[in-house]
Amino acid sequence: MAIIKACIFDLDGVIVDTAVYHYKAWKRLANELGFDITEEQNENLKGVSRMHSLDLILQWGGVTKTEADKEELATRKNTWYVEMINKMTPDEILPGAKEFLQACIDAGLKTALGSASKNSETILNKVGIAHFFNAIIDGNKVSKPKPDPEVFLKGAEELGIPPEDCVVFEDAIAGVEAAHNGGMKAVGIGSPQVLTQADLVVSGLDKMTVEKLATL
Ligand code: B16
Numbered sequence: 001m002a003i004i005k006a007c008i009f010d011l012d013g014v015i016v017d018t019a020v021y022h023y024k025a026w027k028r029l030a031n032e033l034g035f036d037i038t039e040e041q042n043e044n045l046k047g048v049s050r051m052h053s054l055d056l057i058l059q060w061g062g063v064t065k066t067e068a069d070k071e072e073l074a075t076r077k078n079t080w081y082v083e084m085i086n087k088m089t090p091d092e093i094l095p096g097a098k099e100f101l102q103a104c105i106d107a108g109l110k111t112a113l114g115s116a117s118k119n120s121e122t123i124l125n126k127v128g129i130a131h132f133f134n135a136i137i138d139g140n141k142v143s144k145p146k147p148d149p150e151v152f153l154k155g156a157e158e159l160g161i162p163p164e165d166c167v168v169f170e171d172a173i174a175g176v177e178a179a180h181n182g183g184m185k186a187v188g189i190g191s192p193q194v195l196t197q198a199d200l201v202v203s204g205l206d207k208m209t210v211e212k213l214a215t216l
């Protein structure tokens with residue numbers, strides 16, 4: 001059993017549901033290129049970096065592009081995505097997320113964000129919860145995608161807490177793997193049938209308590 005001193009949170013799927021905006025923007029891009037993407041395909045883009053998402057989408061559409069074209073396409077998608085997240089409001093925080101963050105702070109635990117997104121600060125500011133985090137590590141600060149533990153290890157380092165005393169909250173299988181690869185505990189947010197490797201799975205942060213951390 002570990003004595004948890006810090007909680008590191010993924011963003012999309014744990015704190016907010018930005019997948020719906022990513023989907024709209026990627027779909028619009030695919031449509032401009034002459035094909036479509038389904039909601040099922042979008043599931044495979046969760047937690048995946050922007051450029052890797054684009055590679056998958058082009059592959060699904062059977063389209064080949066140069067690196068320069070890919071940069072332009074990713075920028076185009078991001079412009080549409082940013083237009084949507086700029087309209088986000090505090091009522092888009094997922095149930096229980098704010099309350100659990102506050103409970104962690106009240107219990108003297110450190111908190112960090114560990115996200116693949118390069119837009120995380122915009123999102124946190126729009127929904128009004130940036131001040132809940134002692135450290136923010138996102139796609140602008142890391143180069144290796146999950147399941148590499150880089151994003152979470154940097155979070156632990158910035159918080160000054162050893163990895164073994166940290167727990168990660170993740171909705172993606174690769175994120176749970178990244179936590180374990182970094183020597184951290186992982187709480188899965190979603191279904192136990194999907195997040196089979198997590199140390200504990202809850203359907204959302206509204207089902208999480210500081211007391212449950214003691215069981216990890
Ligand atoms: P951006 P997370 C991830 O967020 C999203 O789940 C994924 O769909 C997205 O492609 C990725 O961020 C990069 O986002 O284009 O804003 O840099 O789950 O790691 O918080």
Ligand code: MG
Pocket residue numbers: 010011012013014046047170171172
């Ligand atoms: Mg996620």
